[in-house]
Structure formats: C-alpha cells, structure tokens
Amino acid sequence: MVSIPIDNVRGFIAEALLRLGLERQQAEIAARHMAYADAKGTDTHGIMQLPVYARRIRDGGINRNPVLAWENETEQSAVLNGDHGMGHYVTHVAMEKAIEMDGRHTISFVTIRNGSHFGAASSYAKMASDAKMIGFITSNAAALMAATGGTQRVLGNNPLCFAVPRKEGDPVILDMACSNVAMGKLVMSQNKGEQIPLGWALDKHGQPTTDPYEGFQGGGSLIPIAGHKGYGLALVMDILSGVLSGSNYGKHVGRMADAHIPTGVGCSMIVLNIARILPLELFEARLEDLLGMVTASGDGTNRIYLPGERGAETERARQQTGVPVAGKLLGQLTELAEQLGIDTQPYGF
The missing domain is CATH 3.30.1370.60 (Malate/L-lactate/L-sulpholactate dehydrogenase, NADPH binding domain)
Structure with a gap:
C-alpha cells in the first residue's frame, strides 16, 4: 500500500489519457472527476478504473476523438x-x-x-x-x-x-x-480473497452468496x-x-x-x-x-x-495523507505507465 497525493493522482491520470490519444481538454476534465472520486473515498470510481478505461480506449469501446x-x-x-x-x-x-x-x-x-x-x-x-x-x-x-x-x-x-x-x-x-453495494466492492473483496456479507449479492441461481466471484464473475447479481x-x-x-x-x-x-x-x-x-x-x-x-x-x-x-458529510471529511483528510493505493492496483498502474512511457517517480510511486 502506498499513498499518492491527490494532485499527483490527477496529474498521472491526465498524462496517461493524453498518451492514450485524448486531447488535452478531455484528459484534464476526466482526470479532475476521477481524482474527485478518490479524494472523496469513492475508490471504486477513481484511479482504480484507469486500466479499464485505457483498455477500452485502445480497443475502441471509448471513442478518443x-x-x-x-x-x-x-x-x-x-x-x-x-x-x-x-x-x-x-x-x-x-x-x-x-x-x-x-x-x-x-x-x-x-x-x-x-x-x-x-x-x-x-x-x-x-x-x-x-x-x-x-x-x-x-x-x-x-x-x-x-x-x-x-x-x-x-x-x-x-x-x-x-x-x-x-x-x-x-x-x-x-x-x-x-x-446494497457497488459491484466494485465485490471486485475488491475478490482481489483481497475475502468473503462478502450476505445481502450483497445472489449467485446465478438466485440464491444469496458470500462468494464475491459467484456474485459477479460467476453470473450472479446484486441485491x-x-x-x-x-x-x-x-x-x-x-x-x-x-x-x-x-x-x-x-x-x-x-x-x-x-x-x-x-x-x-x-x-x-x-x-x-x-x-x-x-x-x-x-x-x-x-x-x-x-x-x-x-x-x-x-x-x-x-x-x-x-x-455527503463523510465524503467531505475524507477529502479533507486525503488532502493531507494522499490516496491509498493497494499493491495489485499499484502494479496495474505501473504496468500501464511502462506501456505509455510515463516515469512514475514524479507522481510518487
């Protein structure tokens, strides 16, 4: 786990999107809104999604122009x-x-x-x-x-x-x-090898499950x-x-x-x-x-x-402490940076 300053999160996202072919205004606006999510503690909607967006931009699911x-x-x-x-x-x-x-x-x-x-x-x-x-x-x-x-x-x-x-x-x-929860929380639980509480998801047969894989990738659904x-x-x-x-x-x-x-x-x-x-x-x-x-x-x-009050408090705290990034995501971001020719050192990771 590393902590990355919010300004660095925004800057890295913008640079990555620029190198993926977005024009500067698009890249900077997208980076602003993604970094906002990380600042507020909505980690499933911020830099965690950058590798997903990068793949979609490259493969044509997102139109870069x-x-x-x-x-x-x-x-x-x-x-x-x-x-x-x-x-x-x-x-x-x-x-x-x-x-x-x-x-x-x-x-x-x-x-x-x-x-x-x-x-x-x-x-x-x-x-x-x-x-x-x-x-x-x-x-x-x-x-x-x-x-x-x-x-x-x-x-x-x-x-x-x-x-x-x-x-x-x-x-x-x-x-x-x-x-009850965002699908990203199931993904995070699966990445950590953790079970999910009953009440979050059903399996593909419509039965409650504590297995994040069965609730998402295994064909299940959110409750x-x-x-x-x-x-x-x-x-x-x-x-x-x-x-x-x-x-x-x-x-x-x-x-x-x-x-x-x-x-x-x-x-x-x-x-x-x-x-x-x-x-x-x-x-x-x-x-x-x-x-x-x-x-x-x-x-x-x-x-x-x-x-909204908890999110505002999280934002004030993360302005001081930075955005926590777990090891698996850090590896994905580092790999993306290498593919795009970005030096990660100025961004703090």
Missing part, C-alpha cells in the same frame, strides 16, 4: 449525443450546458445518448451546487441486478445523485446506487436496496437515462469488460435555479434550520451525519 452534437435543443432542454466519448468529459459538457441554461430559467433538463461510464455522479451534481443551484443526475449501466423475484441480470446498478448548496460549508449530497423499492428506483432511473435519451437500456447496455464495444450508456440531469423559486438567503436560512433539526435529533451518543 468524439464529435459531440447537440440535438432537440430548446431554451431549457437539450440532448447531447456523446459519440461514445470519454464519459467524464461528455457528462461535464452536458452539466455545464444545464447550468448555463438554468441561469436564465427556473429548471433545465439535459440528457445524454451514446455516453460512457462517468465515475462518481456527485462530481457533476456538485457543479450545480457550486453555482448555488440544486443539481440532480442519474445514469444507467450494464445489467448487474435482478428484478425483485427474478434471477437474471436485467437492470444496472443505476446511480442517482442530488446536490444541494448551503450558505457555508459543504453541500448536502445524496449519491447512491440502487443496490437491490430495500427489495422492491431499490428495484423500482433502478427501473425508473433507466427510463429517465436510457429510454428517454434514446440511448441503450436494460440488457442492451454494453459491459465495461467488452472493451471493443461501446456501452451506449444514457444519462439525464436536472438543475433547479433556487433564486427563481425562493430568495436564496431565505432558502439558505430555512435549509440550515432543517439540517439543524436533523443533526440535533440524536441522544448525544452518536453523531448524525448529513448526506
């Missing part, structure tokens, strides 16, 4: 055809558009067709909260989850995220997927949060992001492991201009009153965390 096109554009909505480009870059461009449109209106809606995996959803929703607006984003993904009562993978572990600005301090960020409620959320998020956008949906979404095939991920985002609904100062005061009620509602034994 996408031609982005705006379609069906109105004053408050638009569809962005991402041309299967790097998901972080495409989604960043889409959220910038949603924020820009919402500056002139009360609500904006942007959806992406022909997108790719974009990492941590909160990185984009937070772009809206940084602009003193409320941001929402959702995406679909390759089928990894069975419907309640089913045994086949039919829906992705589709994420959704809300980011709400505060007058001071970190925004309230609810960033969640629709299963939705709260049973039918998580399944329902995943379905609606796929309708919003896949069906509505004109992109792939359900079993049609490509797998990240099939490096030569574009995933055709869909994504949708909504931005609300608070100041056009309620004076911003009044909203902020009312929000702090509500949050104060919530955080003061315990018996004093345990701290009550607001959504």
Whole structure:
C-alpha cells in the first residue's frame, strides 16, 4: 500500500489519457472527476478504473476523438449525443450546458445518448451546487441486478445523485446506487480473497452468496436496496437515462469488460435555479434550520451525519495523507505507465 497525493493522482491520470490519444481538454476534465472520486473515498470510481478505461480506449469501446452534437435543443432542454466519448468529459459538457441554461430559467433538463461510464455522479451534481443551484443526475449501466423475484441480470446498478448548496460549508449530497453495494466492492473483496456479507449479492441461481466471484464473475447479481423499492428506483432511473435519451437500456447496455464495444450508456440531469423559486438567503436560512433539526435529533451518543458529510471529511483528510493505493492496483498502474512511457517517480510511486 502506498499513498499518492491527490494532485499527483490527477496529474498521472491526465498524462496517461493524453498518451492514450485524448486531447488535452478531455484528459484534464476526466482526470479532475476521477481524482474527485478518490479524494472523496469513492475508490471504486477513481484511479482504480484507469486500466479499464485505457483498455477500452485502445480497443475502441471509448471513442478518443468524439464529435459531440447537440440535438432537440430548446431554451431549457437539450440532448447531447456523446459519440461514445470519454464519459467524464461528455457528462461535464452536458452539466455545464444545464447550468448555463438554468441561469436564465427556473429548471433545465439535459440528457445524454451514446455516453460512457462517468465515475462518481456527485462530481457533476456538485457543479450545480457550486453555482448555488440544486443539481440532480442519474445514469444507467450494464445489467448487474435482478428484478425483485427474478434471477437474471436485467437492470444496472443505476446511480442517482442530488446536490444541494448551503450558505457555508459543504453541500448536502445524496449519491447512491440502487443496490446494497457497488459491484466494485465485490471486485475488491475478490482481489483481497475475502468473503462478502450476505445481502450483497445472489449467485446465478438466485440464491444469496458470500462468494464475491459467484456474485459477479460467476453470473450472479446484486441485491437491490430495500427489495422492491431499490428495484423500482433502478427501473425508473433507466427510463429517465436510457429510454428517454434514446440511448441503450436494460440488457442492451454494453459491459465495461467488452472493451471493443461501446456501452451506449444514457444519462439525464436536472438543475433547479433556487433564486427563481425562493430568495436564496431565505432558502439558505430555512435549509440550515432543517439540517439543524436533523443533526440535533440524536441522544448525544452518536453523531448524525448529513448526506455527503463523510465524503467531505475524507477529502479533507486525503488532502493531507494522499490516496491509498493497494499493491495489485499499484502494479496495474505501473504496468500501464511502462506501456505509455510515463516515469512514475514524479507522481510518487
């Protein structure tokens, strides 16, 4: 295990993507959002994915030179055809558009067709909260989850995220997927030779399993949060992001492991201009009153965390300590660096 400074994580990712053929703006934006995930402690969505993205870029699953096109554009909505480009870059461009449109209106809606995996959803929703607006984003993904009562993978572990600005301090960020855990946690458990708790996954026969291999590579599926409620959320998020956008949906979404095939991920985002609904100062005061009620509602034994608060604390800690990178991932990154002719010493590994 080594710890790599966050700036070095971002710099190494950007350099690797540049050498893989992405133009500088794409590489730097993608590196920004990937390093954000590592800083927040969402390790399954940061530099851990770089070897996967590298393989997909090389094999054609990610288009290194996408031609982005705006379609069906109105004053408050638009569809962005991402041309299967790097998901972080495409989604960043889409959220910038949603924020820009919402500056002139009360609500904006942007959806992406022909997108790719974009990492941590909160990185984009937070772009809206940084602009003193409320941001929402959702995406679909390759089928990894069975419907309640089913045994086949039919829906992705589709994420959704809300980011709400505060007058001071970190925004309230609810960033969640629709299963009990992300598939990356099964991969990490398998890499460590550890079992997983019951309630994380089913095997290919629809039976609960503690074996991370059976829950993923062996053909199993993730278990939705709260049973039918998580399944329902995943379905609606796929309708919003896949069906509505004109992109792939359900079993049609490509797998990240099939490096030569574009995933055709869909994504949708909504931005609300608070100041056009309620004076911003009044909203902020009312929000702090509500949050104060919530955080003061315990018996004093345990701290009550607001959504996103743990991630913000992790970010502050990792600004000092760096991002922990385990041995297997470190080996993959070192191998990738050798293939691309990158000297890893300036980056701290």
